[in-house]
Amino acid sequence: MRTESELDGDTKMKIPKTFASLGFKYYRYLWISSALANSGQYSFTVAASWLIFSLSDSTALVGTAVFATMIPGVLFGPIIGVLVDRYDRRKLLTTALFFNACNTGCLALLSILGFITPWVIITSAFFLGICFNLQNTCTNATMPGLIPKNTLYNATALQGTISHGAGFLGSAMASPLLVFVGPESVFALCCLLYTGAGIQSLWIRTNQSTSSLGNLNARNFFQPIIEGFAYIRKTPALGLLIVMVFFHCLLTMAYTSLLPQFIRDDLGADSGIYGSLMMFIGLGAILGNLSTASISTPRGQGILYIITALASGVSLFLLGLTNTALLAFIVGLTVGASQAVFMAINLSFVLQRANDVFRGRVASVNFILASGAMAIGNFVYGSLSKFIPPKINMLSTGGTFVILTIVLLLISPTLRSLYKKTEQVKEKQVTSVV
Template identity: 35%
Template sequence: MLASLYYSDFRLLWLSSLFAGAANWALIVSRGWLVYSISGSSMWVGVVTFAAMSPNFLAPPIAGFLADRFDRKKLLSIVFLVQFAHNIVLAGLAIMDVIEVSHLVILSFLNGCARASQMPAAQALLPNLIPPQHLLNAISLNAATVQGSRLVGPAAIVPLMAIFGPEGAFVICTIFYLFSLTFSMNIKTVSFGQLDNRVNFVENFLAGLKFVYGHRLILPLVVTVFLHCCLTMSFESILPVLAEEFFEDGGLGATYLMMAVGTGALIFVLCVAVIRDMKKRGNFLFTAAALSGLGPIILGIADNSVIALVGCFLMGAAQASFMAIAGAVVQTSSPDAIRGRVMSVYLWHIGGMMATFNWINAAITDSFGPSPVLIISGTAFMGIVIISLFSVPLRSLYFRGRVE
């Protein structure tokens, strides 16, 4: 299960991704609760969440191009330095009690730009750090940091949220980003992509887009992932409202709900890491897709905190498994020379619309409450899973494990 961690450079990348992911999810919870406390509106939580995720519309393609043009390790270190500096400012404003919603919008956008640039660089670098026979294991373990950090980050800030409020959480996030910067700077592997000198800048820039849109399996898979993220994973902005329904302390309640998501994610992504047979991975992908729709429905009909936590656990388990396997298929299918650009296109589809749907869901929640949003979204995605069976390449992946 942990074979890839025996390789020192991958271990450093894994640790840097884990701490950065933990900081990211801790920020989503603490920042969201601070905005809700100041404004009393889910819509403003949605605006701040949108600001944090909206760079996924623009940053990934540029970051993917840079990841194929420059040393990927150095690019990653620069990104972590920006995130560290951002958090120093955020924590300082919060501790001095001069922070306003407008400050949070601006800082969230800056943090989002760095986060959106981090992912293509890290995913392009990863396959160069381990032998090919361990690639699927490494991709799954790296996905565990992305998904499992939903548990690690919120769990780390629980005591500080209870004692000091969001200010204490921001300090912890700053320390986490310092760890990520330190680990990334110690990676020794030098990794570059390859640009085609026979074509111009624009064609090089669009090479990842052409690969994704021209691939008979990757294109329908990316479309399905896109809808999965829009309909089942854009729930962060409504967490404060849900937390107030089920817990006396809304700030801690939002943290508990995110921890349940993270617990399910971590357990099931580690299970995915030990599955080497592609047919079983394909079966797991289809099952996870179906359950990704069921989780929000359970959370939407919950009438007590226990059922809400169970719904969050299932959401984390199903969503993380689906995203880990889908991401592995895209990474292993991409040529190394353009992998940074391919992964940036993949992340562009994922993150950009998640930002928009977080905002939309928050606005609807202010008028109708969170339950209709969750139930309708979950049901809609279960319908999408059924429709995806009409794609021959996807059906072959689901039931035969074929990557063509």
């Protein structure tokens, strides 16, 4: 791991505080790589969701595709966490990105040849999900080693502009291609974006230490997984943050499979409006993260964490009440902003509190519960959409998360400590010891 002075040597230019982390060249390479890869991920989601719905007229199959993209985080996340702690994170990241380039390139070719079916797309989504999990875990575990500690939230906020805000760029590129050319052109775009991301990742350099785990083999492979879960269990703040992100993703972010039916039935619109709404949600994420990236005090971040938790539920509730495309676009900005800022702050809090030896496994568990919650939510909500209209689902899940956050604030001192002044927290700890 490089020292603070070595990290400071990476930056040679004065840049605004909002973009402070981009002054460090290896983080900058990581950020650009993530921007390209996540734009590819969102472009894939736009094309795959609409194509499956067009071929099958089934929201349940759309939910299955989203489920297939996210469930690998649950199935393979613990193993990926150990690999990220044990092996070269940059090489793993590059491998994942180039594999996804091949995956989406093959899907484009099958679409052109006319061999595309919903289940071909779902299978492709499953393998895309495996590599996305590996990419995300490598990225999160690598970040703290590329920048000084005091810029970590800035780095996660800037990552948020692309991990969620790539919905704007990806949808902006995918929507016109989907409407005027066809889904095969969007899949080809995904291939190009992933290829660019893989090339960019080749330039990242880290001094990752892997000696702590020793050589992994069949006999001791699962021991590091158990140790990772035990570490989280013994660290209450980590446990709370991971639980919060699980319910946030389950109740406020698992709406993707509902959007095609919501737009067709409640807004009376078509694929162009679908892509545009995704674009506005992504734009909200960009604006939200950029407007808060310069907040550097722990208390300020803690207050913002609670505000965006509540806003995530309220904004989804309001989206369910919209009945025109214009209103949906306006509310979509708030949905994207609140969700992206919450996820960025939550990630920075998790990475700050995780020891580097366990960082890959902690980041993996965090991603497992986040992606697993969205996978389950999209699958269940999509499957039940014939009985529970999308707008009713948005109203009920958004409202439930608001209530849950308020209840946790009332009963959890750990959650309240996130926004208390440092002196107050220390005084309480001393009183407790006495």
